[in-house]
Amino acid sequence: MRPHPFVRVFAPRAIAVFGAGERESPGDLILRNVVAGGFEGPIHVVGEAAELPAGVRRCASLAELEGEVDLAIVAAPPASIPEIVGACAERHVAGAVIAASASGSVGPGEPDPDAAAALLAAARGGVRLLGPNSVGLARPDARLNATFTSGSASPGSIGLVSQSGALCATALDWAAAHRIGFSAVVSLGDALDVDFGEVLEYLALDPATKSVLLYVETLRAARPFLSGLRLAARLKPVVVVKAGRHGAGADGAPPASSDDAFDAALARAGAVRVESMDRMFAAARLLATPRPVSGNRLAVVTNARGPGLLAADRADELGVVVAPLADATRTALDALVPESARSNPLDLLGDADPARYRSAVELCLGDPNVDAVLAVLAPYARSLPAETADAVVAASRGGSKPIVACWMGEELVRSARARFVEARLPDFSSPEAAVDAFALLASHARNQRLLRQVPGPLAPDAIPHVDRARELVRAALARGHDRLTAAELRRLLAAVGIRDRDAAGQRVTGTELFVRVGRDALFGPVIRFGRASASGPGGEAVVALPPLDTAIIQTLVRTSRIASVFTAPGGMTAPEVAAFERTLWGLSAIVSELPELRELEIAPVVVSGDEVYASGARASVAPAVPEAGRYGHMAIHPYPTDVGERWRLPGGDTITVRPIRPEDAEMEASFVRNLSENARHFRFMIALRELTREMLIRFTQIDYDRELALVALVEREGKETQIAVARYARTDPETAHVAIVVADAWQGRGIGARLFRMLIAAARARGITRLEGEVLHENTSALALMERLGFSIRRDPESPDLCLIELGLAGR
Incomplete structure (x- = not known):
């Protein structure tokens, strides 16, 4: 596997500094910081130096230097930067930091001429630029402090x-x-x-x-x-x-x-x-912290009522649920506290000793209604802060749920806090700060669940609805309209299962919500929804970026700060919530597939039974940007439904090819594990038996905008089995690195060639003009395949065991 191109920038072997001629200038300060930081490689000053530290070499130009230079620090006048960057490109310098004094006036629009010329010179030679107006780069473990x-x-x-x-x-x-x-x-x-x-x-x-x-x-x-x-x-x-x-x-x-x-x-x-x-x-x-959060339900255990109420108030403000304790937990608390105190927050009273704290915390950690425990202590005269901290730490051992501590005060709890630090339990000085911390953990857990969801391909029965909506919108644009008429709106909404309330023929009552689809200047389509007010959209909105799938929608609806709206106490039945979630899924599909749809507002949306009705709506449309591509209007690239094939081998096996998905992780791990040692060596070029967790995430949770992995599958005992994978990953907007591996038992049957041709076609369709990669010289079968596919092949001058492959796609 190739090293990341930034390795030479973040861990340079040698550094050249430009613009260190004036005392206390950025260039001079950076030079002194590099030396003081103990950088172990050669340090060069190009041009004049206000002071030449011991061991630093000075030269008139970069061309005079012997050996490789990986990183340049450019603190020279703006007009000289293009020439300096050009010299760096000629010497194959990996990166250049353009310090603050090196930039001209760069506004929010296009760069100034000097900056634009520097960028062009860098692109020609593969030099990466950090800045302008950068204070530099530090890599402490490499003893690099190239900052001013x-x-x-x-x-x-x-x-x-x-x-x-x-x-x-x-x-x-x-x-x-x-x-x-x-x-x-x-x-x-x-x-x-x-x-x-x-x-x-x-x-x-x-x-x-x-x-x-x-x-x-x-x-x-x-x-x-x-x-x-x-x-x-x-x-x-x-x-x-x-x-x-x-x-x-x-x-x-x-x-x-x-x-x-x-x-x-x-x-x-x-x-x-x-x-x-x-x-x-x-x-x-x-x-x-080693224990991740699985939800946002918090139990508060305290020895004083006031701090518990402060924690509950802050939790309510943040959407954290201070959950009722389970009946079994309340019963088990009989021996610890009076019945009036057996609630959440759980008040252990001012005389609570360490044993009472430990028992209470353990019971709350075992409660199925609780995702984490906040332990609060106010330093009463009879309190034992350090010993109670030890008890809470002991309660945490062996459990999977996190504990957040709040030992209030300062001097009396100092030694207790040291106990928490040693045990790696987060500790805070106020209940509000502790609840803020838990809310952060819960938010991270929620966002991680959203991250792991990759909306799959559209269901077959949804495609005709999308096609009808596309025809409707394009017909309106063909007539020169930028807004849909009432009749067009009814047909558009019908495509996503929303009925017209006035045409229903009867008075429809139910929960009134609103949905707005807008176009953000940076992130593209944005869906907002919430409870409608008497005058239209009102109150707090849930905000989401499409594409959405059922799991993402359920997470948004059921864990947001307005989640109570979508409950029986909030006025919605389970079928009504499910109907509204289907509507959100349909709207996500429409805005993902129709870049021409710029804005859609439905207010109110009335949910009654398992039907969704619109009482008022408006929509605006505009021509799509042709060069943007099918999903160019979106910040998150949907699952690529346009790539895939099925064919039958002469022996009767049916091969299915599709893009990889996150849920393929176990299948991908098994595929690599079952490759022969030789096949793994040819693919990864290192001794590897199992994919590491990081590699598995990297290979299966991919960004479809900049990379693609096509897996070839056969069905065995009713389950998909991977037999090959071909992938590319962009290294710049027009170039991608490629790799392929076929399971040993399936080699020599044309699978690799067909899979790679599909990969080439997909890369070309996404604007990639050059494919490149490396193949071990001893891997003669792979080299023969690359030659048949039209790749040029040459030995790597720096690694004789490797062959470099390259294929130009422009005009093919």
Whole structure:
């Protein structure tokens, strides 16, 4: 498997610094930080240097240097940057950090001429640019501090990626005071080239990074951001701080995207959002706790009524459920507390000793209505804070549910908090902060469930409805209309199972909701729904990014902050909830397949029995952007239903080919496990018996926008069995890396060739113009297949055991 292209940038063998001629300039500061950080490779200064530290070599130009240079630090005047980047391209430098002083005035639109020329020069030579307006890059475990901040990062396991250089400097100072270390610190600056998506992809696969923190101000494109974010969040916790939630965007411009759409995108990506830097670091540590949360039902165990009520109030504000305890739990509490106290919050009274705490916590952890326990202690005169902390820690051992602690006060509970730190139980000083922490854990668990859902192909009976809706919308556009008429609206809504309330012939009563489908400037189609008010849409809305499937819709409907609306006490029966969920699924299919549908509002939506009615609606349409492709209007690429085949082999076996899905993980693991040692060696080029968890997630939970894996299947004993897989992954917008492996028993029957031709066709249809890869020289059968498919083959000059394959798709 190829190393990630950023390896040379994040772990350079040699560094060249441009623009260090003035004392205290960014270039001079970066040079001194690189030296002070103990970087072990050659350090070169190109041009003048205000001061040449010991061991640093100076030269007049990059061309004079001997040996490889992986990373360039460019702090030179803006006009000189294109020439410097061009020189880096000629020397095959992997990356260049464009420091703050190196950028001209770059507004929210197109880059200035110098920046544009630098980008063009970099693209010609494969140089990746970090910046402009970047304060640099730090990789503490590699002893790399190529920043011009006053502080340095200690080694650790947190990856920090920020658009703001000021926040990077502040975070380093804050983290040093709190003894927090980093695996990497990346200042993106204006992100002219390298942006969040690619850095997230690198950190996702970086073994030194255990969690990722992002500071986001603006995004240029949703697809690359969500692609990298979804990959990273599948493998490790990702915490996001987003600035500009309420105010204007850059230079006073309005925000490009709504804040609730950004939240919905984070939810589908499996990340969590916090409001401040200190909460960002606290969240990273909290999410690293060994016991994950499975739901949002909290039991509060306390020795004082007041803190318990504060916790319950905060839980209600955040949508956390302080659940009633099960009857069996209440009965078991008889020996601990009086009947009046056997509720949630559970008041153990002021004389509660460690044994009472331990028993109560253990009972609550065993309650089927509880997902986690918040243990609160107020330091009464008779309290034993440290001993009670030990009891709570003991109660946590061997269990699968998390405990959050809140030992209130300071001096009297200091030693107790040390017990919690040692046991890796999160501890907070106030009930509200503790509930905030649990809400974060519950939100992360919910978002992870959303992330794992990949909406499958449309059901066959849904396709005619989508086709009818497409014909209707395109006919309206052909007549020059930008809004659908009342008659067209009725037909459009009928396509997703919504009946016209006025045409029902009788007074229809039921729960009144609203649904709005809009087009966000960044994230594309957004679906909002909630309870309708007397004057139309009102109250809090649930926000979702399509495509949606049943599992995603049920999670949104039943775990949102307005989940009570969709319950019997809220006025809806189970059949009514199911009917509304079917409607949301139909609307998701329509907006996913019809880029021409720009806006649709239905208010009110009346749900009665198992039918859904519309009492008022409006819709706007506009021509689709031709070059955007079928799903170019969406931030999350749906499951590619357009790729797949079935054929019969001469021996009678039927082969089915389709894109891989997350639920194929066990099948993929078994496939690799059952390959011969030789076949695994040819595919992975390392000694490998089993796919690691990270590899399995990476291979099956893929982003269909930038990669595709086609699995060939046969049916054995009523179950799909994988016999081959071919995949590509984009390395840039026009190039993709390819690989294929066929099970030993199925080789030589034409399966690999047919599968690879399908992969080539799919790549071409998605705008990829070049395929490349590596094949071991001893793998003669694979090389013969590549030659038959038209690939050029040459020996790798750096690795004689490898052959490099390449196929141009333009004009084929």
